[in-house]
Amino acid sequence: MPKPNASWKEANIAGLVLEPGSAAEYETGTWRVQRPVHDADKCTHCMICWVYCPDSSIIVKDGRWKEFDYFHCKGCGICASVCPVKVEAHQVTGKPGKVIQMTDEKK
Amino acid sequence: MVVSTKRALEGAHASAHAMRQINPDVVAAYPITPQTAIVQTYSQYVADGEVDTEFIAVESEHAAMSACIGAAAAGGRVMTATAANGLALMWEELYIAASMRMPIVMSCVNRALSAPLNIHCDHSDSMGARDAGWIHIFSETGQEAYDNTIQAVRIAEHPDLLLPVMVMQDGFITGHAVELVEVADDASVQRFIGSYSPAHSLLDIDHPTTFGAWDLYDYYFEHKRQQTDALSKAMKVILEVGQEFGREFGRPYGAFEPYAMDDAEIAVIVLSSTAGTCRTVIRELRQKGLKVGLLKLRVFRPFPAAELAEALKGVKAVAVLDRSISFGSMQGSGPVFLELCAALYAAGSKTKAINYIYGLGGRDVLPVDVERVIHELKQVADSGEVTSLVSYLGLRE
CATH class of the missing domain: 3.40.50.920 (Rossmann fold)
Incomplete structure (x- = not known):
């Protein structure tokens, strides 16, 4: 990543990025308007959300759903859309629907 | 020691001759009147094995400039040629080439832009591209087209600039008119342009680099400021190269x-x-x-x-x-x-x-x-x- 707030004299020529994989350091979570929330009790760990997430923001550990990567998650809602598991009352929202639901992002 | 010979050449052939002596790594081009003589002649050089160039026969000028940008990002010395509507079809890539600081050298054989359809000379094609970030050099004669093409390589690749250069000549009037052109020997041209080793290249796998990345409101402005700064340094380089060319080949150039x-x-x-x-x-x-x-x-x-x-x-x-x-x-x-x-x-x-x-x-x-x-x-x-x-x-x- 270039030096934060580099002046035009310091910035890399033509915006070249000289380190591989540096997108990981760029916070896209600030773009989020809606925030996905997860019901850990009802999740079957089917990993369909992990397959569909376009920003690799579903973190899995030892074959089990672990957490959202809110540093990168843009809140697109695909995970909530593809989640196949229904709940009567969501652990976080208290509402009926799916294991992953979208909520308003608290600013 | 420069050994010059006088040859009867059309302006377009004088440009192609300079390109042969420059022997770039990649030429990606599409023929269009009145530039066709350049691309046609150059592809003959490639077919005859007179140059080492990878010649990419593309499907349009949009593709031509895109291929040039890719080849330049890969670290190559890259040239192309176009005119009129061909230049217009390159529009977005002209800006991208300049903004990505790719030292591409292009011949533009000036021709009117349609409509009504016209293939003859005026400067409406390159003048429309005057804010795209390229260096624009105009040639009066076939001799100047030849000389400017050789100098353009040095100007474009100067480390303070890294800017694309367009070398103009008048369509038909210069491009298709036979004139006496003094051409130097190949070795002297090679010595003048020197070798090109870019600081960053896509093919440098030990130093992976991203070219043309997403650039938002937090950095785009700084990169544009760098670009205009490079243009502001260009005149000094153009004058230095013009003087050096004069010392080597006997024909000095100014602004x-x-x-x-x-x-x-x-x-x-x-x-x-x-x-x-x-x-x-x-x-x-x-x-x-x-x-x-x-x-x-x-x-x-x-x-x-x-x-x-x-x-x-x-x-x-x-x-x-x-x-x-x-x-x-x-x-x-x-x-x-x-x-x-x-x-x-x-x-x-x-x-x-x-x-x-x-x-x-x-x-x-x-x-x-x-x-x-x-x-x-x-x-x-x-x-x-x-x-x-x-x-x-x-x-x-």
Whole structure:
């Protein structure tokens, strides 16, 4: 990543990025308007959300759903859309629907 | 030691000859009249094994410039050629090439942009690209097209610049006219341009680099500031390379070429082949005692504003001949005139300036037309009054 707030004299020529994989350091979570929330009790760990997430923001550990990567998650809602598991009352929202639901992002 | 030979070459062939001697890594090009002679000749060089170039026969000019950008990002020395609508089809890539700081060298054989359909010379094609971030160098003759092409490589690849360069010559008038061109030996051209080793390259797998990445409001502005800074350094490099070329090959180059300017009270500014017509008329009028001079503009981007204002000190009135119209600009004047007016204003100059649009779509400009310009210019100088800011040469009124 270039030096934060580099002046035009310091910035890399033509915006070249000289380190591989540096997108990981760029916070896209600030773009989020809606925030996905997860019901850990009802999740079957089917990993369909992990397959569909376009920003690799579903973190899995030892074959089990672990957490959202809110540093990168843009809140697109695909995970909530593809989640196949229904709940009567969501652990976080208290509402009926799916294991992953979208909520308003608290600013 | 430069060994030169004189050859009868069309302007386009002179450019192709320079390209053969430069022997770039990649040429991606699409043929279009009147540039075709360059691409056709160059592809023959490739087929005959006279160059090592990877020649990419693309499906359009959009693809041509895209391939050039990719090849340049991969670290290659890259060249192409186009004209008119071909240049227009390259539009977005022209900006991308300049913004990505790719030192691509391109021949542009100036031709009118449609419509109505016209394949003959005017400068509306490259003038439309004047804000794309390229360096623009105009050539009066096949000799200059040859010389400028060789110099363009050095200018483009200069580490302070890393900017693409467009080398213009007039379609048909220069591009298809046979002239005597003094060509140097291959080794001298190679020695002059030297080798090119970019600081960053896609093929440098030990240092993975991303080119043309997403660049938002937090950095884009800084990168544009860098780009305009590079253009501001370009004139110094162009002049240095022009002088060095003169030392090596005997033909030095500047930002513009003055003729009979020492005690001139009136002056004409013009690009490319029409400078020859102007020079002939001015030589004759000088013999009649008229104090008239010529500034043949060679470098249009970056525009030598301060240098031109300085060269015009003491000149009462100047006429700018434009081979294109900046539609909707001040009285529909031409781009060179607009730039010169800005230059004179910024320098606090009192020199009167008038504009003539000429030669659109290949319309001939004759000595009698230039005589008319100088006659009217003399009236402006004597009276201090501009009665017509923009006029048309050789138009049926």
